Amino acid sequence: MSGIVVIKCGGSTLSDLSDAFFHSIVQLKQEGKHPVLVHGGGPDINRMLEQLSIKSEFVEGLRKTTTDVLETVEMVLCGRVNKKLVKRTQDSAGLAVGLAGCDANLLMVRPVDLDKLGFVGEPISVHTDLIHSLIEQDLIPIIAPIGVDEDGIHYNVNADTAAGAIAEGLDAEELVFVTDVDGILKDGNALDHVTDHEVHQYIDQGVIYGGMIPKVRAALKSLNGSLPFVRIVNGKHALFAAGKGLKGTKITKQATIESVS
Structure with missing residues (x-):
């Protein structure tokens, strides 16, 4: 399937995304392209961890993910952040569906380093049938970067890494990183x-x-x-x-x- 554009929205930019941005996503769809959003949610995760008094640290740029941290990450990414992006897309007259990389084994991963990082995964394969099916129904997939391994264990995945793997798996024509500057x-x-x-x-x-x-x-x-x-x-x-x-x-x-x- 040609015309797929994977758009990665970092957690630090989510609160600044404009209505015009979401109208542009819908415009892409109207022009025959197939936008697929992948998002992070670092600031929201940090706030929730603080509220729950769960300690969190970064090791070599990646969030060390204990069982408690993983549960919080999933709650924030798959719940609050993902559904907020779905709503804003649909407020702009698009039809969106939110999912996570663990749904239907979409994003298969292996641990980066269990001892050092805990449940942090790196993608090894992307099962793209689900995304293609959603695109064929004129839906805009919005994906939270939670991966799953062959034993069904969930992992936190860096959103940049997840977006790159999904773009490659879909044979996307373009990958877009959304920031707070013009380039x-x-x-x-x-x-x-x-x-x-x-x-x-x-x-x-x-x-x-x-x-x-x-x-x-x-x-x-x-x-x-x-x-x-x-x-x-x-x-x-x-x-x-x-x-x-x-x-x-x-x-x-x-x-x-x-x-x-």
Whole structure:
């Protein structure tokens, strides 16, 4: 199935997503594309853990996930955050369905390091039949990154990693990372298109700095699969520029620049 666009919404940006953003998701569907949303929910998880007095820590950028933490993560991601995104999509006249990666064994994982990280998983396969079936019914899937292993045990999965795996499994034509800026900025202006080589140069030169660094690194990691390019966009606005298609910065591999420009 062609025309699939996987859109990853980070937890830190969810509260800033505009009505125009959700209208754009529905517009994608109306134009014959097939949006699939994958979301995080870090700030909401942090607040709930604090309310429940459950200790949580990060190890090498990943949340150490004990049994208590996992139960809280599932409750927040699959309940509050997922259903809020479903509602906002449907408020924009789209038909959405919320699910988690553990549903129908959609996102199969293995533990990253049980001793060090607990129930944190890395994707090993994506069973895409369910997503294809939902798309064929003109529904917009919205996926929480909870994976499952061959023994039926659930795992917390980094949302960037989950989105990349799902995009690759679906043979998506594009993966979009939603942020709170207009893309990769240089001299105050968003760049339309950069290569992976240029991204490394901009990091070294300080053009890309701060919170944008982990975002572009996640984008570059996603390019290791079959995806031709990744885009970074601002969720505070509509995804489209009049007559120009999707906004933001497109990132491609150096070798594919000729074919996608």
